[in-house]
Amino acid sequence: MTEWKNTFVFQGKELSYNRIKFNNPSERAVEVAIAFDFLANLDSKKRILEVGHVLSHYENTLSDYLGIKSRQIIDKFEKDVGVDNQDLISFLSPEKYDAIVSVSTVEHIGQGAEPSGHYGQSVESRDLEEPLKAIAKIYDLLATDGKALITVPFGKLTDAGWFIQCSQEYLDLLVEKYGIPQAAISISFLKLINIETTSSSPRMVWGESNAVALSSVEYNSPWPCANGIAVIQLSKVSADFHLNLNAEPTPLFYEMLYQEQQELEKSQPEIQTAGELEQSPDFIFLVSTLAAQLHTSEEELEESHAFVQLMQGKIEQLQGVQEQLSQTQEELKRIQTLMQEVQAEKDWLQSKYLAVRQMAHQLQKELEQALARQR
Template identity: 55%
Template sequence: MRWKNTFLWNGKPLYYNRIDQNNLAERSVEIPIAFMFLAQLEKRQNLLEIGNVLSNYENALSDYLGLRSRRIIDKFEVALGVENIDLMELPSAEKFDAIVCISTVEHVGQGYAGHAEDHDFEAPLKAIAKIYDLLEPAGKALVTVPFGKLLDGGWYIQFSQDYLNLLTSTYGIPAPAISTSYFQRIATELVELNPRQLWLQTQPEAMAETDYGWVYPYGNGLAVIELTKQVEPFKLTLDVPATPLTYHKPISETLSRDAFDQIYGVFKNLRSLNLIVFPDWSASEAEIQSALSPIIEAVMAHPDRAEVALLIDTTAIAEEDAGLLISSLLMELLAEQASEVTEEPGISLTGKLKPFQWQVLRLQLHARLKLSCESEEAIAQAQADHLAIVSLEQFRHQRITQLDTGMWTLQESRKD
C-alpha cells in the first residue's frame, strides 16, 4: 500500500506525526491537530496543558509560537517543568486563555497506571466540564478522547455519542460551546514501531461499533472536542446522579491470539485498492471457474495491478479445496500471459471469518466485483451488501486514484 504523508482535519491537510515516541495509534493525528490548534490561537499568553504529552514532540516551532512557557500539570508523571496536580483540584478562580488535553481525560477516575481510585464512569465528563469552567470568556480548549462503542476499559473510558451528549444534558456545557470532529483508523502498517497509518475524518454514526484494541492496537477511533467559553454564566456542578448507560468491555479482552492472527493474515495481502468476490461454491466447478476466470484475468492484466488486491470469500468451502481450484486457474492464466505478468497477482482467500472479523475487514474493502454465479447468502453474512458493485467491464476501464483523504478509489480512465 502506498501511504500518504497527510490527512485532512476539517478540510485542512496536516502532516501525520512521525516522531516515534508512543506513536502507535491516535498520536499520529492528535499531535498535529493539537499543534495546529495552538498555532491558530489569538491569545496564548496563559496556556494550560493537562497531561504531559506535547513536550515529547516539540521543536523550534514551539519557541517561535511561545508555547514552551505553558503550564503543564500531570497527576502522576514526574518530569522537569511538570506540576503533579490533579486537574479536579485546580481552583475555579484560576482561568486560562486556552487549554489542551491530549488523550488524558478518559483516564480520570479510572485507576490509571495502577493507581487505585473510586471507579466513576462519568469522571471523564466531569473533567471536561472542569476544563470548560477553567476557561476565560471566549477562551478555547481542545480535548481528544478515544471514541466509538461505549467501553469500560478498566483504566479508561471510550466515549460514545450518547456519552458525549451528557456534556450538555447533564453537565450544563452550552451546546454552542462544543464542536466535535471524529476520526476512524482505516489502516495501519503491520510493524511494531512507529507504523504508518491512515485516519479518515468521518461521522459518529459510522463509528458506533468501533472498538478499542481491535483490530489495531490501542485507539481505533478518536473524537476531537473543541470548547469555546460562552458569555453566559456557567456553574460547575459535579454532584449529579449517574446516567444509566451500557458500558461494554473491549472485545480485545475476549479474543484469542488466533483471532488476531487470522485477520492480520488477511490484512497482509491487502493493497491500496481491495476488491472482493463471493462465489457460489455450491455451483459446479465448471460454473465457478467460468465466473472467476475473467475476473482473475482482468485483475492480472489491469494497468494498476500492483496496487490491486482481489479477495475471494471462502466461507462456505474448505480453504484447501478453494485453494486448489484457484491455483489451477492461476496456473492456466499465468501460462497464457507469461510474457506479460511481471508482478505477483494480488489474489488471496478470506478463510472462514467471524462477524467481528468481517466488521473490520469491510473497512478495507472498496468494492465488490459482480460474478455470474455468486452467493447472496455469503454476501449477507459478511454484511457486504452496502459495498459498491463494480462490473467486470467497468473495472477494465477504470484506474485507481488516491484521494486527498488518503483513501483510494476507482475512476473512469481519461480519454484523450
C-alpha cells in the same frame, strides 16, 4: 492497494502525521498534529494550560517560535520539570485560561491503574462519568471567549478499567447533564483506516468520519490502541456557568474491551456436536428427568381438569338454587303485597261494621223512646 501519505485532512486542513516515535504508532499520529495546529493558531497565547503531560515529548525549537512552550502543565502522575502534579478535578486556579489543550488524558481521569502499573493508581470505586466532569471542569477554567481542544478515544462505549472509550450517547451528557451550552461545543471525528503492520515504525491512514460510522468501533480492534477518536472543541460563550461535580452517574451500558471479550469466549467450554450431545450421559439423564417431570405434570394437569369440572358442576347447582331462591323471593313479595291488601280490606270492613252497629244501637234507642211515649 493502500496509498500511504505523510499527511491527513482534518476540518479541511492538510496536516502532517506525527513522525516522532514516542508512543507511536497510535492515535498520537494525528492527535499531536491537531493539538499543535490548535495552539499555533490561537488568537491569544498568554495563558495556556495543558491537561496531561503529553506534548512536551514532541516539542522542538518551533514551540518557542510559536509562543506555546511557556504553557502551564498539570498531570497527576507524571513527574518532570515544569509539570505540576495536580488532579484536574480538584485543581484550583486563581485565573482563567485563554486556551486549554488535553491529548488523550481526560478518559483516564477518575479511572483505575493501567494494567502494567506504569500509569494511574488502584482505586476502590470509580466514577465512570469523571471524564465528562473533567471536560466540564476544563470549560469552567476557560476565560470568556477562551478555547479548548480535547481528544478522546471514540466508538462503542467501553469501560476498560483504566480509561473510558466515549460514545455519542456518553458525550451528549456534556450538554444534557453537565450544562455545557450546545453553542459552546463542537465535535469532529477521525477513524483509523489502515496501518502498516510489517514495519517497526509503521505508516498509518486516518480519515475524517462521523459518530454513526464509528458507533461500532472497538478499542484495540482490528488495530492496536484507539481505532477512532473524537476531537472536542470548546469555546467559552459566557462566564455564567455552574460546574456540577457531584452528579450521580447515568445508568448507561458499557462494553468490555475487545481482548476481554475474546478471553471470556475462550474460557467457555467448547460446544459439542448434536450427535455427541445426544450420546452424553448428562444429556440422557437430562432428557429422562425432563420426561419424568413432563409425565408428572400431565397427571397433575388431568387432576386439575377433573377438579375444574367438579367445581363447574357445583357452580351450576348453586346457580339453580339461586334461581329458585330468586323465584321464591318474588313469590314472597307477591304474597306480602296480597296480605297487605287483605289487611286493608279487613280494616275497612271493621270500620263499616262499627258504624252499622252504632247506627243500630241509635235506632233501637229511638224505638224504645217512641214506645214509651205511646203508653
